[in-house]
Amino acid sequence: MTSAPSGPGRGAHTVRARGLEQHPHERLTLDPGAWMPLASAHHDRADALTAGHRARRGTGTRHPIDDFLYDYYGTKPSLLRRWHPGPGVVLAPSPDGPAQHGTWRWYTTDRDGSVGLDVDAFLADRGDTVHYVRTLLAATASRPARTACFGLHEWAMVYHQDDALRRHSLPLRLGRAGTDAVVDSHLIRCSHIDAYRFFTPDAVPLNRVVLTRQNQVEHEQPGCLHANMDLFKWASKLGPAVPGDLLLDCFELARDVRTLDMQASPYDVSSLGEEAVAIETPQGKDVYVARQRQLAERAALLRERLIGTGRELEATT
Structure with missing residues (x-):
């Protein structure tokens, strides 16, 4: 000892x-x-x-x-x-x-x-969870970061949707017609099931790949905002096996990811004191990708630490 x-x-x-x-x-x-x-x-x-x-x-x-x-x-x-x-x-x-x-x-x-x-x-209680989390994160880390989605998952969640059904009370920055036009003029390249599953029925067939819970390990990639935000979820699921500083590092990252997620969304976030990242413009796309890459770099370090925690746990068996 x-x-x-x-x-x-x-x-x-x-x-x-x-x-x-x-x-x-x-x-x-x-x-x-x-x-x-x-x-x-x-x-x-x-x-x-x-x-x-x-x-x-x-x-x-x-x-x-x-x-x-x-x-x-x-x-x-x-x-x-x-x-x-x-x-x-x-x-x-x-x-x-x-x-x-x-x-x-x-x-x-x-x-x-x-x-x-x-x-x-x-x-004995959480071994399956430990194995799944380590497998998912290792698979994600093995792939190159893709940064061409431009946060359009949030736009796909309100595509052709009645305003009364929206998940947020914030107004649409470009209005209903303008929001739908952005989706119509872009390729939808979402790789994360927990964003894809909230797409409106009209947006689902626009995605380049059909995502399911069963093929999640095959498609998650380290440039994805949701995959990086989810590091907090996986840290939480590993519970007492995750050192406190790592848990809070993941939480801080998730908060920063969520901020960009909403800034680049179709919602008007000015009432929250946030500036929009207008991904429908070339300049906005450049800003989004630059910040996306910065977040991905932070996430890569945390992901490796979580993978290491999983390996350490499994090495004791």
Whole structure:
């Protein structure tokens, strides 16, 4: 068993880099002086990220960008606030007793009061999920990023649709006829099932490929906004196996992806304080692709970390 020094800076680095420095079966023990500052910093960061959503709860107001992630992914501020050290990391007891993680699902407390993730118990319950997530993300990472969709999935979701059926209350920036004309004048190249499944009936046959849940692994690619936003979903599904900093990194990325998603959508987002990315113009397409590539670069690093987490878990079996 390896013991980490109590300095929070070194502790943070060691936990984040353990997939590169540790054997899958080796356990790293963090003293309270190392892990308690990490947990506290995580709580502060999560609180800052969720402040707007928490302030709006109970007011009846919804923010189409910020609140979307909570509705779409079914997450809660309390779940984001929960800090996990990740597999193979053991939290030594403080003078007040064992870490509260010992009361959480899939954690175990040793006789000396040290607390860590019971990987065997976690895999017994979630092994299939771990394997699927790793397989999907590895397949996605193996492909080149395609950046010629221009965010038209959001436009396909309102194509020829009655205004009363729209998922958002925001007005259409170009109006009904102008919105439909943009779809009619472009190729629809969506590669993500969870965008495609919201296409209107008239838009479905316009896509270059028929997407299903069964062929999701075959079609996801790392340039896709939705695939990159979904890294937060996969991090959430891996639960306590994902270190807290990685979960919040994925959440921040998802929020930034959603911002571009809505800026490039047919909706008028000026009331949200956002500037439209007019993908119907050459200049708007250039802006969209540049930002899409920046997000894809960030996502690639997080995807590799999630793949590494999956491999680390499966290596323990």
